[in-house]
Amino acid sequence: MTAIFNFQSLLLVILLIICTSTYVHDLFPSILDRNKDGLMGIFWKCARIGERLSPYVSIFCIAMACSMILGY
Template identity: 60%
Template structure:
């Protein structure tokens, strides 16, 4: 099954995408920043990185909750 059909899997994919984009922007900022206005697809990565930077306590709390849910189920 695809992750798009399960709500838990979709949330996990979005959460991992936010964490990955934030990490990439922190390590190589020019890679994400230079493409934010050129393409809609790469601009979405910049937006995910911005969400991860601004809401980092909530994102980390969601990571912990998703880890517990994944281990329990």
């Protein structure tokens, strides 16, 4: 199955995009700040979500890791 049709995989992909965008924005802020519109704007918005809601994102990452380990 692809990540589009499997809900757990889709959530995992979204979490990975949020975490990766936040990490890239922390290292190179000018890359995402100059591309706030268009397709690259999605990554800028994901970086903002990761920065502002980082406790919740980390909780969801831990929950997804536990669910992957347990096989749910």
